[in-house]
Structures are given as structure tokens and as C-alpha cells.
Amino acid sequence: MSRDKVLTGITAAFLLAVLLFFLIYPVVDICRLSFIKEGSFTLSNYITYFSSQRVFRSLTNSLYVSLVTTVITTILAFFFAYGLTRTTMPGKGFCYTVSTFPLIAPTIIQALALILLFGRNGLVTRYLLGTDWNIYGATGIIVGECLYCFPNALFILYTTLSAVDTRLDEAAQSLGASALKTFWKVTLPSAKYGIASAAALVFNLTITDFGIPVVIGGSYTVLATEIVSQVFGLQRFDLGATISVILLIPSISAFMINYYLTKKSYAMISGQARPFLQPSRPLKKWGFTFYCSLICFSILVVFATVFLGSFVKTWPYDFSLTLKHFDFPSLGSRAPLWTTFWTSLIKEEPLRSMIAFKYAPIWTSLLVAIVVAIVGASVTLLAGYLIEKKKPKGEQVLYTLSVLPAAIPGVVMGLGYVLAFNKPYFLIYGTIWIIIINIIICNFTLGVLSSIANLKQIDRSVEEAAVSLGAGPVSTFTKVVFPLSRVAFLSTATFFFMRAMTTISAVIFLISAKIKLAAIEIIFLDVDGRTASANAMCTVVVVIVVGVLFIMRFATGKSGLTGMGTK
Amino acid sequence: MGRNLRLENLTKRFGTLTAVDRVNLEIEEGEFICFLGPSGCGKTTILRMITGFETVTDGKVVFDGKVINDFLPQKREFGIVFQSYALFPNMTVEENIAFGLKMRRMSKKATAERVDQMLDLIGLRDWRHLYPAQLSGGQQQRVALVRALAPDPQVLLLDEPLSALDAKIRVRLRAEVKRLQQELKKTMIYVTHDQEEALSIADRVVVMEGGQFRQVGRPFEIYKYPASSFVADFVGTSNFFKGQRVGESVHTGKRQFRVSPAGSLPQEEVFLAIRPEKIEVFKYEEAPSRLDSSNLVPGRIDVVTFLGAAVRLVINVDGEEVISDVIEKEFEQKQLKQGEDALLYFPPEAFIVYPVKGEGK
Numbered sequence: 001m002s003r004d005k006v007l008t009g010i011t012a013a014f015l016l017a018v019l020l021f022f023l024i025y026p027v028v029d030i031c032r033l034s035f036i037k038e039g040s041f042t043l044s045n046y047i048t049y050f051s052s053q054r055v056f057r058s059l060t061n062s063l064y065v066s067l068v069t070t071v072i073t074t075i076l077a078f079f080f081a082y083g084l085t086r087t088t089m090p091g092k093g094f095c096y097t098v099s100t101f102p103l104i105a106p107t108i109i110q111a112l113a114l115i116l117l118f119g120r121n122g123l124v125t126r127y128l129l130g131t132d133w134n135i136y137g138a139t140g141i142i143v144g145e146c147l148y149c150f151p152n153a154l155f156i157l158y159t160t161l162s163a164v165d166t167r168l169d170e171a172a173q174s175l176g177a178s179a180l181k182t183f184w185k186v187t188l189p190s191a192k193y194g195i196a197s198a199a200a201l202v203f204n205l206t207i208t209d210f211g212i213p214v215v216i217g218g219s220y221t222v223l224a225t226e227i228v229s230q231v232f233g234l235q236r237f238d239l240g241a242t243i244s245v246i247l248l249i250p251s252i253s254a255f256m257i258n259y260y261l262t263k264k265s266y267a268m269i270s271g272q273a274r275p276f277l278q279p280s281r282p283l284k285k286w287g288f289t290f291y292c293s294l295i296c297f298s299i300l301v302v303f304a305t306v307f308l309g310s311f312v313k314t315w316p317y318d319f320s321l322t323l324k325h326f327d328f329p330s331l332g333s334r335a336p337l338w339t340t341f342w343t344s345l346i347k348e349e350p351l352r353s354m355i356a357f358k359y360a361p362i363w364t365s366l367l368v369a370i371v372v373a374i375v376g377a378s379v380t381l382l383a384g385y386l387i388e389k390k391k392p393k394g395e396q397v398l399y400t401l402s403v404l405p406a407a408i409p410g411v412v413m414g415l416g417y418v419l420a421f422n423k424p425y426f427l428i429y430g431t432i433w434i435i436i437i438n439i440i441i442c443n444f445t446l447g448v449l450s451s452i453a454n455l456k457q458i459d460r461s462v463e464e465a466a467v468s469l470g471a472g473p474v475s476t477f478t479k480v481v482f483p484l485s486r487v488a489f490l491s492t493a494t495f496f497f498m499r500a501m502t503t504i505s506a507v508i509f510l511i512s513a514k515i516k517l518a519a520i521e522i523i524f525l526d527v528d529g530r531t532a533s534a535n536a537m538c539t540v541v542v543v544i545v546v547g548v549l550f551i552m553r554f555a556t557g558k559s560g561l562t563g564m565g566t567k
Numbered sequence: 568m569g570r571n572l573r574l575e576n577l578t579k580r581f582g583t584l585t586a587v588d589r590v591n592l593e594i595e596e597g598e599f600i601c602f603l604g605p606s607g608c609g610k611t612t613i614l615r616m617i618t619g620f621e622t623v624t625d626g627k628v629v630f631d632g633k634v635i636n637d638f639l640p641q642k643r644e645f646g647i648v649f650q651s652y653a654l655f656p657n658m659t660v661e662e663n664i665a666f667g668l669k670m671r672r673m674s675k676k677a678t679a680e681r682v683d684q685m686l687d688l689i690g691l692r693d694w695r696h697l698y699p700a701q702l703s704g705g706q707q708q709r710v711a712l713v714r715a716l717a718p719d720p721q722v723l724l725l726d727e728p729l730s731a732l733d734a735k736i737r738v739r740l741r742a743e744v745k746r747l748q749q750e751l752k753k754t755m756i757y758v759t760h761d762q763e764e765a766l767s768i769a770d771r772v773v774v775m776e777g778g779q780f781r782q783v784g785r786p787f788e789i790y791k792y793p794a795s796s797f798v799a800d801f802v803g804t805s806n807f808f809k810g811q812r813v814g815e816s817v818h819t820g821k822r823q824f825r826v827s828p829a830g831s832l833p834q835e836e837v838f839l840a841i842r843p844e845k846i847e848v849f850k851y852e853e854a855p856s857r858l859d860s861s862n863l864v865p866g867r868i869d870v871v872t873f874l875g876a877a878v879r880l881v882i883n884v885d886g887e888e889v890i891s892d893v894i895e896k897e898f899e900q901k902q903l904k905q906g907e908d909a910l911l912y913f914p915p916e917a918f919i920v921y922p923v924k925g926e927g928k
């Protein structure tokens with residue numbers, strides 16, 4: 001199999017090199033900076049960190065917020081999944097769809113909505129209740145993170161609960177166990193790995209998130225925001241690196257627990273699971289209907305609030321409708337290709353300057369997202385193909401490196417990129433290409449895992465049939481394997497597109513005065529006090545993502561959101 | 568003369584497990600060979616070594632005088648038919664059949680002609696634009712068959728091609744494969760665990776067990792003269808008795824069966840094997856007196872199963888189960904009934920004798 005082997009070897013070596021250079025090297029650089037000062041090993045950064053009360057608090061804050069979020073989200077999502085899988089409540093499809101909404105928006109949308117409702121000038125707090133209490137700080141972060149993490153936890157629990165054999169429950173009940181006892185003794189234990197893995201995922205997502213705490217945290221700092229403020233505010237790259245290393249510990253641990261338990265949970269899935277459900281008793285049925293509606297309502301309120309907030313004159317005092325917030329302040333960035341395109345297309349002012357210049361961050365984001373979608377989906381498909389079907393030497397290393405990115409917080413990756421690549425000879429630094437590479441690497445895990453899952457379904461004989469009919473390795477891949485992975489490819493591409501449009505944490509380090517991204521602008525607009533414009537920008541991002549999801553659904557006949565379990 | 572395929576001391580080891588153990592075979596051009604054996608006997612491994620999807624640990628695969636151990640699968644020009652059909656789901660019937668021709672860079676016109684020819688061969692001209700998912704299992708496997716035949720391979724290898732199909736379709740397709748083989752005079756190597764399939768289809772059958780060949784021969788020989796008790800048991804159904812040979816007879820506990828010819832050695836541990844259809848069954852009081860009384864044994868009919876043309880009886884003989892197949896017509900004439908006593912006659916010439924020594928049974 002000489003030519004095949006050579007080709008496989010070269011591709012594997014290329015992928016390994018890319019991952020080593022763009023994933024491992026930046027992280028190593030961070031560790032180096034945190035431990036080494038003037039050429040020798042030192043712990044002084046860590047001593048500084050742990051002895052500074054204010055800075056040290058970010059660690060305890062992070063742990064507190066993440067633990068509370070984990071407990072609340074896991075419980076909420078568990079019962080939601082239970083309602084969807086184990087009761088005969090009506091409207092399951094609707095509930096499931098609504099629960100995936102938080103994935104299509106930047107995480108900050110939760111924070112923006114909470115501020116509009118419960119902030120200093122919140123609709124509920126100021127206008128309806130007239131109280132001085134507001135949601136800034138830990139409470140806001142926790143509520144926001146719960147909303148954001150909900151669909152991620154739900155995917156795992158939904159899979160777990162729909163796979164566990166319901167006949168076990170029936171057997172227990174036929175043996176005389178009460179419904180409650182059955183739940184405690186049979187249902188819950190059989191879903192334990194799923195529950196623990198969902199919890200670990202929520203913990204990982206929360207402790208690594210930057211968008212929500214930066215908008216709603218106020219003076220309540222967490223690790224992710226502390227890294228950014230050390231670097232941007234104080235230019236203390238060494239302390240930023242040190243906090244990054246500290247953040248890596250809980251986030252990698254949580255990821256590993258999640259990864260290990262998800263495997264274990266799927267191994268428990270019985271092939272004989274049976275979809276038939278006996279009709280639930282009315283109390284159970286309507287109880288779960290009410291509960292699930294309440295959660296769907298909360299999610300919908302977030303979106304409705306931000307949409308509304310972007311169309312009204314002065315929230316919450318003057319609710320007359322306006323489009324003025326969509327005329328963003330001049331952000332001074334450029335998107336050369338798009339600007340040329342729009343200026344040639346639109347002649348009348350002020351629409352021309354608005355679309356061509358003020359919307360530049362949106363067009364840059366769109367361009368980045370399209371490239372990320374195509375390249376990301378292709379590269380991860382190729383990596384998945386090598387790992388699953390070709391098994392070259394060093395396959396284990398390739399697999400580990402492919403799965404690792406999900407464990408590394410975005411802010412850490414972003415800072416790592418600055419440290420590793422902000423060098424004059426590194427020509428793509430400061431261009432959109434470094435952003436594109438960064439987003440692809442940060443989201444590599446899910447792309448590879450979904451490629452592998454999909455490729456597992458292609459019968460080995462189909463490939464062998466192609467080979468026996470005279471097809472070489474390249475023809476086999478392009479004519480047989482790739483066409484068979486088309487739907488999976490499009491859904492991975494959609495995922496990469498969504499992530500590129502909505503991601504904040506890593507790329508905040510990589511944007512510049514010239515190159516800005518829509519999701520990041522939401523934060524800057526908000527920090528500038530232009531909350532309404534931030535809402536409007538968020539609305540635009542959501543509309544674009546939803547538009548692409550509809551196109552993809554049309555193209556594949558499937559929802560682009562299926563199977564997007566991890567971050 | 569022809570382009571023969573030869574296996575020389577062919578061996579495959581997976582770690583410490585020897586899947587195929589030094590097998591030798593010469594397959595002539597145009598011959599239809601069947602590898603028959605229980606799962607895990609190494610038959611598919613041999614096939615995969617011939618195709619090139621499995622590396623050879625030791626020994627040689629020789630085709631047309633050349634050792635082809637290290638040839639790429641796509642260069643061997645062997646066609647393969649898989650158990651799971653392995654049609655390309657993203658291509659129509661026509662495109663599936665044309666795939667191998669395109670890979671060999673055949674001209675458009677020649678490809679179209681060849682595809683037509685292949686479709687005619689299986690009578691599926693009207694389905695050319697359908698996708699595999701729109702076809703039944705049997706239809707899919709016919710397409711897979713001509714897809715493999717389209718590039719005119721030197722040898723066609725079939726890996727349990729009919730195992731995934733219904734019994735009735737299996738029998739029909741079996742006949743179709745046989746017809747194609749006779750029409751095209753193509754060397755075919757067919758792997759199956761279904762002895763009936765192997766016996767009805769092949770020119771020669773190779774019975775395998777534990778990575779080794781137990782018997783190679785024509786179907787008739789294998790059924791009639793199984794070389795070992797394993798073959799006797801695996802190919803068809805056999806009743807076995809263990810005993811001591813004494814002169815013309817074999818002593819099996821309480822009974823003495825007369826056996827002819829009994830062989831030369833005066834005393835030896837032996838197995839006696841007898842096919843179910845060779846045993847004659849009579850109502851208890853109605854056995855004809857011409858029969859040798861030492862081979863006449865009483866028993867009770869425990870189970871009656873209709874097989875169609877024949878009836879299978881499970882008869883309890885002193886606590887041992889003996890299986891006997893009786894033609895349906897005879898079964899009715901003799902008025903045999905479940906739960907009733909009967910007499911079994913074992914014709915001396917129907918026994919096959921195996922030495923116990925070196926036998927797994």
C-alpha cells in the first residue's frame with residue numbers, strides 16, 4: 001500500500017505540525033512566560049498572584065460562580081430532558097428547538113438581556129418594581145451562564161435519558177416500586193455518568209467564559225476577565241500568563257472528566273432501548289409541560305428583550321420604535337473587499353457609508369466565518385478520516401491533540417497567540433488569517449469528533465469496494481468518502497460558521513484598530529455605554545446566523561444544530 | 568496453461584493467534600471454488616489476503632506465475648462482492664457499475680456499452696437510474712455482482728454474498744451466480760458458512776476449521792465421503808456413535824452395529840457416522856424380517872418436524888437422540904406418529920468410520 005501510506009503519512013505529519021504550532025506552542029509560551037523571568041525559573045509571578053487579595057479573589061470568584069452554575073444548570077437541564085424523553089407532554093419539538101437558541105448567539109446576549117431587564121435601568125427593577133437592587137455581579141453571571149450552558153448540558157442529558165432502557169423503569173414498577181422510588185433507584189443511577197459529564201461540561205464552559213462576566217460582572221472579577229484586564233489594562237503579560245496557567249487547571253480537569261464520562265455513558269447505552277412510552281399521569285404530564293414552558297419562556301425572553309432593545313428609542317422609558325441604533329457609530333475599521341463591493345452597489349448616502357463603512361466589522365466577521373466554515377470543516381474531516389480509517393503511526397497523538405482544544409479556555413488561547421506570534425517575521429499576525437486559524441484551532445475538537453462519529457457509519461466494505469474496482473486513495477476519498485460525508489460536512493461547517501460569528505474570548509486578543517469583528521464590537525459598544533447599539537449589533541449577528549441555519553436546513557434537509565453537544 | 572491462482576503455505580497470524588495455518592491450494596482458471604467453514608475458521612482471512620486487504624504473514628499468493636503478495640489491491644484486478652453489498656449510496660445503479668470502468672480510464676462510449684451489457688446480464692436495465700436505497704437487498708446484490716464483473720476481473724471473490732438475504736432470494740440468487748459463472752467462465756472464489764450453498768454451487772469445496780483445510784473435493788465427494796467427523800458433522804447432518812471395532816462389527820456400549828466394509832485394523836476406537844436420510848424407520852411391529860437384526864434398534868419418536876419434502880424425526884434411543892429424515896410420502900404411508908415406539912434400521916454400508924485418534928469430536 002505504498003502510495004496510500006506515503007499520502008497518509010504526509011497528511012498526518014502536516015496536521016500534527018499545524019496542531020503543534022498553533023495549539024501547543026502558544027500554550028507552552030504562556031507557561032514559559034509565567035515561570036521564567038530573565039532566563040531563570042521563578043515562582044515570583046505566582047507569589048504575586050496569591051498575595052494580591054484583589055487578584056486572588058478572581059480565582060475564588062470563578063470557582064464559586066462555576067460551581068453554583070453547574071449545580072443549577074445540571075438540575076434544570078436534567079428535568080427538562082426528563083420531560084422531553086420520559087413523559088408524554090405535548091410540544092416536545094418546540095421545547096427542544098427553543099432550548100438550542102442560546103447556541104446561535106454570542107454569549108453576551110444573556111448578559112445584555114439581563115441588564116435590560118434587571119440592570120440599573122432595568123425594565124423590571126427600575127420601571128416595574130422601582131427598586132435599587134440590580135443584577136450586576138455574581139448573580140448576573142450565574143443567571144447568564146445558566147442560560148448559556150443550558151443547551152450544552154441538555155444535549156448530553158437528552159442523549160443519556162433517551163438511550164437508557166425505559167423497560168427498566170417498568171420492570172421496577174411491576175415489582176412494586178413506587179414512581180418516586182423508581183426514579184431514585186433506577187432512573188437516576190442509570191443516568192449517573194450522563195449527569196456527571198453534563199456537570200463537568202457546564203463547569204468547563206462557565207469557568208472559561210469571558211463574554212458574560214465582562215458585561216454583567218461589574219467589579220466582580222473572574223479568572224477570564226482578570227487575564228484580559230491584566231494584559232490590556234496593566235500591560236502585565238506575565239501576570240496574565242500566570243492566571244492563564246491557573247485557569248488551565250480546573251478547565252482541563254473538567255474537560256477530562258466530561259470526556260471520560262461521556263465515553264462511559266455512551267458505553268452504557270443499551271441497543272434495546274425502546275421508544276414507546278406509556279401515557280404519563282395528568283399531574284406529571286402538565287407539571288412537566290409547565291416546567292418546560294417556563295424555561296423556554298426564559299430563553300425566548302432573552303432574545304425578545306435584546307431584539308426589542310435594539311429597536312426602541314430609550315429603554316425603558318421611551319418605547320417608540322426606531323432604527324437609529326442600527327446606524328452604528330463609526331468604528332473606524334475596514335473590510336476592503338466588502339467596502340469596495342458595497343460602495344459600488346449602493347449609491348445613496350447615508351445608507352452607503354453605513355453599509356460600506358460602519359458595518360465593516362459585520363462584513364469582516366462574515367468573511368472570517370465563511371472561510372472558517374469551509375476550511376475548518378475540511379481540515380477536521382480530513383483529520384477524522386485519518387484517525388478513524390487510516391490509523392497512521394502517531395494516530396493516538398493526533399487524536400489527543402485534536403480533542404485537546406476544547407479543554408483550553410479561549411482567553412488563554414488568545415493570549416498565547418499574542419505571545420507566540422506577535423513577532424515581526426510572523427507575517428500573518430495582525431491580519432484576518434491569524435483570527436481564522438485561531439477560531440479553527442479553538443473549535444477543532446467538535447469538528448473532529450463529529451467527523452469521526454460520521455465516518456464510523458461508513459461501512460469498511462464500501463471503501464474496499466472502491467479500491468478493488470481500481471480507485472487509488474485520492475479517488476476513494478473524493479468520489480466515495482467525501483460524498484457520503486456531505487451532510488455531516490455541512491453540519492460541521494455550520495457549526496464552525498456559528499462559532500466564528502459568535503466567539504469572543506480568544507479573538508479579543510487578535511483584533512486590531514483595522515480589523516474588528518461584530519461579536520467583539522458588541523462588548524466595546526456596551527463598554528462605551530452604547531447599550532442600544534450593542535443590542536442592535538447582537539441582533540444583526542443573530543439574524544445572520546439564523547439565516548445561514550435556514551439555508552443549511554434547506555440544503556441538507558436537516559437542522560444544522562443536530563448533534564452539537566460540546567462547545 | 569491457464570491463469571491459475573495458487574496458495575503456497577499461506578499463513579496469517581494476528582499476534583499470537585494463527586488465523587490461517589499453512590494452506591496450499593491450486594485454483595484453475597474458470598473454476599468455482601467455495602471456502603466453507605464455521606465463523607472464525609479463517610476463510611474470510613484467506614479471501615482478504617487474496618484481495619490484498621490483509622497482509623500475508625508467511626507463504627505466497629501466486630497468480631499467473633507471479634507472486635502477488637505485495638501488489639496493491641487496486642492493481643490486482645480482482646473483483647470483490649461483499650456481504651453488505653457495499654454499493655456506493657451516493658451513486659445510481661448505472662454509476663456504480665461504471666465506477667470501476669472509469670477508474671480504468673475506459674472511454675465514455677465503451678463504458679456505456681459495458682454498463683448496458685452488465686445490466687442485461689442481470690435483467691435490470693430499467694433500474695439504471697435508481698439509487699441503491701431504492702432497491703431490495705437481492706437487487707442490490709445483483710448490482711454489486713455486475714459492478715464487480717464490469718471491469719472484467721481476472722478472478723471474482725465473493726465474501727458471504729448471500730448471507731444478508733432472505734432464504735428464498737438466497738436460493739434464487741445462488742442459481743444466478745452459478746449461471747453467470749458458467750456463462751462467463753470466470754474464476755470465482757466464494758466464501759460461505761452455509762453448507763447447502765457451498766454444495767449446490769461450487770466445482771470444488773474447501774472445508775475449513777481452525778485455519779486449516781480439512782477436506783478439498785467436489786461437493787458430491789464431500790457429502791458422501793467426509794474425510795473426518797468434523798466434515799461429516801459440519802457438512803450436512805450426521806448421527807455419531809463412538810465405539811470399539813471388533814471384526815465386522817463396532818461395539819457401542821449396549822449395541823453392536825455390523826459395518827461393511829469395516830477396514831483392516833482388528834481393534835480400534837472409532838466414530839461411526841450416519842446421515843439422517845440413510846436411517847430407515849418402521850412402526851414398531853412392522854419391521855421387515857429380511858433386515859439384519861443386530862442393526863435394528865428400538866426407539867421412541869420424540870419430535871416430528873416437517874421440512875417440506877421430507878420429515879425430520881428426532882428419535883430417543885436409550886436416552887440418545889438420533890436424527891432421521893424420512894421422505895414425506897413414506898412418513899404418511901408408514902403412519903409414523905410422535906410419541907410412538909419405532910424401529911430404526913442402520914444399513915451396514917451406510918456407516919462411515921473414523922478413527923477417534925486425532926479427532927476433535
